[in-house]
Amino acid sequence: MSYVEDLQNRIANIEKGGLEKYxxxxxxxxxxxxxxxxELLFDEGMDIEDAFFANCMDDSLPSDGVVTGIGKINGQSVCVMANDSTVKAGSWGKRTVEKILRIQETAMKLEIPILYLVDSAGARITDQIEMFPGRxxxxxIFHNQIKLSGRVPQICLLFGPSAAGGAYIPAFCDIVIMVDGNASMYLGSPRMAEKVIGEKVSLEEMGGAKMHCSVSGVGDVLVKSEEAAISYSRNYLSYFPANFRENPKSMEAKDIQSFEKSITDLIPENQNAPFNMHDLIKQIIDEDSFCEIKKRFAKELITGLARIDGKTVGIIANQPKMKGGVLFHDSADKSAKFVQLCDAFNIPLLFLVDVPGFMIGTKVERAGIIRHGAKMLATMSEATVPKISVIVRKAYGAGLYAMAGPAFEPDCCIALPSAQIAVMGPEAAVNAVYANKIAELPEEERPAFIKEKQDEYKDNIDIYRLASEMVIDAVIEPEKLREELTRRFAIYETKNLNFTERKHGVYPV
Amino acid sequence: MQEVKATMAGSVWKITVKPGEVVEEDQDIVILESMKMEIPIGAEDDGTVKEIKVAEGDFVNEGDVIAIIE
Known part of the structure; x- marks a missing residue:
């Protein structure tokens, strides 16, 4: 056998991965x-693969169970680490870890996005001294991820388990896409949970994709197949620049989808009646450009990337159809991460406000809604990208603050004519101020009195009164909202702001 | 069988279906009133209403079962 034939044989064997049965x-x-x-992920296959021969002296561990390299997505070079679950269940040995570290360091040097295709059982216990504790x-890996965070986009595609320490790879990514049925994350397996704490639970229930994408919020996007996960990640990246120094690339502008109902018809006059905010979003963004993040988690707040006139924007919108659009600890948390994501990569923010306030009651106080709400305010406040706040309907209480209200330096706060800004709604306010008075009145006189006071209150918080006080910058016809936003985002592009001088804030996490 | 649960704490404002009624996915089962807002609680799947576990005016906590659909 010639040298070349020998090389070709070796390559062919390694490329096959693990045993056929796996x-x-x-x-x-x-x-x-x-x-x-x-192959599916890249435009045209991988351009560079390093450490292909890692651990090649051991036939049973081709590439040491992980593929690392660089290829192009939408024409942009990206780094990739991808576990091979046919090799010892994708577990990590010393060289596996070193390969992952090196591709991360490459992403850091080249300042290009990195994708983690995770399908791994975790550490190889037999190799622990070499791969677990040292420098x-x-x-x-996690230290590098934390350093990369906000510098380049980090995306996790979860195809299988991500167990124990390995579960932190998704946690440190900007976004986690999980394949329903196969993807899972957990610190201790169900078997371990039964042995150590006596809990009997299934893997799906404890750490399945559905659970994480709807309950824990550790997962962001639930998909049905690996192909769908890959295609989502390719589309997602099209909204981002390669790193924090650049701006997102513009795409060709598209018109909005055509609709039977106008925005005016969509919004119920009764402030307390629900409507679907998604319908409004569709009427201001380029057709089919909405890339929703955390669709199944904290549905009372919608977060997603979209394009207006071909340019990327991040949308944070209250959803009156779910839980009345009230903000909860989970929605606050969802907003905080999304706003940071957009701010890190120079994506302007659009807040669509229809919020009755933050939830009250024992349950949410015990869940720490105050600190979670504070986190939402802090991240929004610190964001230095262009910020536009649109008061669609009501903006009550701290809800106004959390949704980039006037005090938080949005580039503008504009209102639709249906807008209402107040500490609380008319019903709650009249009740709070006149509770004793109402109680003293004979029952038959109460409704008239309440109505009179509510009307007075409504006049007092009238949107034109707030426009007159310059609390809001403009009142816009609903059907002209898209044009208004297009013009404003284009003008705000040159915004250049340093939030404040310090090392970093102390987060209310 | 599916349990329709309250998505948040509030009081039952209106019950919009009766036991025995056939319902479709997303159809409102009850409307809660919470934070001065109308909160529709819909069916997760098509089915027949087997039981309504609340009465109008009742307080329900997040997660409480409101109705059972078969």
Whole structure:
């Protein structure tokens, strides 16, 4: 055999990954082989692969169970680390960890996005001294992720388990896309939970994709297949620049989808009646440009990327259809991360406000709604990208503050004619101020008295009164909102702001 | 069988279906009143209403079962 033939043989063997039976097992679960995943992910295959021969003296560990390299997505070079679950269940040995560290360091040097295609059982206990505790041990992966955060986009596609310490890889990414049925995250497996704390629970219930994308919020996007996960990640990246120094690329502008109902018809006059905010969003963004994040989690607040006139914007919108659009600890948390994501990568923010305030009651106080709400305010306040706040309907109490109200330096706070800004709604206010008086009145006189006081209150918080006081910068016809936003975002592009001088704030986490 | 649960604490303002009624996914089962807002609680799937567990005016906490649909 010549040198070249020998090399070719070695390459062919390594490219095959683990044993055939493991490939078969994965296929039964609807899982693709790691190299097929990468084929789908990149525009035209991987351009560079390093440490392909890692651990090649051991035939049973091709590439040491992870593929690392660089390829293009939408024409942009990106770094990738992808576990191979046909090799010892994608577990990490010393070289696996070193490969991951090196590709992260490459992403840092080149300032290009990095994607983590995770499908791994965790650490190889047999190799723990070499891969767990040291300076180039697994902990360093997270240290690198934390350093990369906000510098370049970090995306996690979760195809299988992400167990124990490994579960922190998704946690430190900007976004986690999970394949329903196969993806899972947990610190201790169900077997361990039963042994150590006596809990009997299924994997799906404790750490499944559905649970994480709807209850814990550790997952962001739930998809049905690996192909869908890959296509979501490619689309998601199209809204982002390669790193924090650049601006997102513009796309060709598209018109809005056509509708039967106008925005005016969409919004019920009764401030307390629900409507679907998604319908309004569709009427101001380019057709089919909404890339929703955390669709299943804290649905009372909608967060997602979109394009207006071809340019990326991040939308934070109250959803009156879910929980009345009231803000909860989870929605505050959802907003905080999304706002940070957009601010990190120079994506302007659009707040669509229809909020009765933050939830009250024992349950949410015990869940720490005050500190979660504070976190929402802090991240929004610190964001230095262009910020536009649109008061669609009501903006009551701290809800106004959390949604980039006038005090938080939005570039403008504009209102639709249906807007109402107040400490609280008319019903609650009259009740708070006149409770004793109402109680003293004979029952038949109460409704008339309440109505009179509510009307007085409504006059007092009239949107034109607030316009007259220059609390809001403009009142806009609903059907002209898109044009208004297009013009304003284009003008605010040159905004250049340093929030304040310090090392960093102390977060109300 | 599905349990329709309150998505947040509030009081039952209106019950919009009766036991035995056939309902579609997303159809309102009850409307809660909370934070001065109308909060529709819908069915997660198509089915028949087996039981309504609350009365108008009742206080419900987040997670309380409001109705059972088969």
């Amino acid at each position: 490939h078969q097992k994965n296929k039964e679960k609807g899982k693709l082989f790691v190299r097929e995943r990468l 180039r041990g697994a902990g360093r």
